[in-house]
Amino acid sequence: MTSDELLAQHELDEATEQLYWEGDALERTGNLREAAVRFRVVADLRLGDAALRLARVLLALGEHAEAKGWCGLAVLDGFPEAVELIRDNSEERQRFLEHAARVMVGAPTFDWLPASVPSGRIEPADVRARTAALRTLDRRYGGIACHSAVLTHLARVEPYIVVGDTALWTAVAEVHELAGWTAFDSGQPGAALPHFSRALTLARQAENEALIASVLTRAGRMFLHHNAPDDALKAFQLGSVAEHNSWADRRELSDPSLAVAALTTKVDAYDGHRLRARVLALIALARNHLALGDLAAASERGVEAVVEARVLRSARAQDQLRWLDQEARAAGASVLVEQISARSARRG
Template sequence: MNIIGSGGSPVTPDVWDGREMRDALARRDISEVYRQLRRHGVSQRQIAASTGQSQSEVSEILKGRQVMAYDVLARIADGLGIPRGYMGLAYDGATALRVANANTAPDAEEDESVKRRKFLSHAAAVTMGAAVFGAEQSSWVPASAATPAPTRIGMSDVQQILAATKALRDLDYRYGGGTCRDAVVAQLSWAQQLLDSTAADPVRKQLFVALADMHSLAGWTSFDTGLLDPARGHFGKALEFAKQAEDDGLVASVLYRMGRVYLHYQEPNEALKLFQLGQIAAQESGNPLTVAVLCANEAWAYGMLNKPDQVQKMVGRTKDEFARSDVSEAPDWVRFFTENDLHGMIGSAHDALAEFDPKKHAPIAVAETIKCNEAYGADMQRTHVFGLSLQATNHLRCGDTQEGIRVARRALEVGERVKSARVADRLKPLEREAGANRMNSDVRDLYEDVRRFRLA
């Protein structure tokens, strides 16, 4: 029988409550969902009309093509009238954002320095297995909301989380956290329900890894959109799951990312403490690329503290560890650190030192960032605009005005395509350097353009 009503009305509700259909929905097996609809007499054309897909897409899904993107799953659920909870889609993006904001509202008045101290205490306790800096109540951790869970999960369920995280991380690299944060939070609301499911020990351990990685991405995209408190909450949960999974490399990755948050907010001392904690875990992981990432970020923090000898030491160690590493064997969360990023991080450390001694360190920062900026492609646009801005700033410090203007304008062009609150913040040194040279009319024009960009 045909169960799609006239006028494009949804499938009748009772269809979704059959045992086989509920199982398929819980697995998000859209191929099986569509096959069952066909057995009920629903045509491919009717499915396509209800879901906003083409008939060729529906045909491919019926043949076994997986559907993993959150927005597509949500559109299918809404178009066919599937209760979102049956597919673990209890939140849409807007709801997830409201929940995240609501969870952090009680902390709004808490002093930022207290929050930093609490997070460092929590990080030390989780990493070292003891409350090294004294146990404190982690009020920055947001409450979690429960959604219906499958009764039992296997490795394929976990692999779905890992695949979704990878796809969303690629979006973050390419276009910035503003393009995908809500989707990450929404996926996370579904993924965490699997903690209540029955699973074999190897599956559960891998689930901890997947949840840690997704929380880490949620923290990073929150940071990228200027949401500091949600970022800290997600990083805290990521750290706990990574430790439960006994994955030292992932522990190191989470600590590195939270350290980067504090570097961005000009708190190099707190950042350095997190990098040093991360270095302990990195050494335990035995992965030289993970060690290299932590060393490179320590060098940057030392640069902000105007400690050139320590910068030189950590840069040397970064190069040594990177030379020993094999990117192809590295886990996904650290694989981004290629030779481009190596040069970019060395350039960042010297850029920080150039604030104190531009004559000595600005030329080195220029030379290193040129190497990475020539190689970045469309898949790393946010990192590219950061590198271009840094290169342009140091060209101006070196007195290479015209090249500085040219590179700066390229940074603004790329920056227009990136949804990241950090872009405006990272352009601040360029604005300051251009403002100091406004006697030159071309630099003055650049200063006004950068200023307008940042205000916008």
């Protein structure tokens, strides 16, 4: 090889290496489409682990067919771990759906925690106001326009879940939901699932069935978009159950008899580790019995709620008991009114 040929080869190798490291930097900053462009050039030359890196990026982008081809080349280039990539992608969806199923029956408290505990506090209303502004940007301009800003917002507010309450858990869950949705809309479905999973955990911690339903519906739409209809159907079905539970918990119901059936099932499913959820379901059950004119059943369930709420410190439960008291007085359920009044006197 002549000196000119050696020089040309050296310059080609340098340019290729530069593309590889550009791809690496782009992947780390979340710009997966541009990372794929760089890795594709290097992988075409069969250099290093570029085929493996490209396959991983393509899976995160939801480009499963092309990723599978590059996985095959990566194996030929001496990277047998590429065999696991395709399998892992499907397993990620399965793990998400298994997590969602656990959430539906009462998942453990937190399955992750932020690395540090913040000082001071943050107002849920402020979190939600910023989230609403970012959601408006997403709807108007698309996920790519605001995904980075959503992640910045999330990094600032997420640590406060360790010192938060129901309102803050809900607010941060909504940020995770938006982060997952904008990741999907940015062409990064692989990055969306961890956000959806954490949104479900926080929504369950807050006993927010409507938010659980929303997250599962969004995940289902993402699965459907990326040609996984069976997994999409499972997510939609779980979301439908959560939506039904949310509907059954509303203060005013068009069909209290259906609500009674749904709430009775919920009450029976809750154990001592989910006292607040059980008390809220009992109160909702009592109120729907009142709506049906069954004062005996309303009093039985309402008194049960009052007794179990003695060790519960929850403003939401207190509000629900106040509404139950108002409705019990209007319906003439004197036994229930006396029990609620006695509780209020003791708290006094």
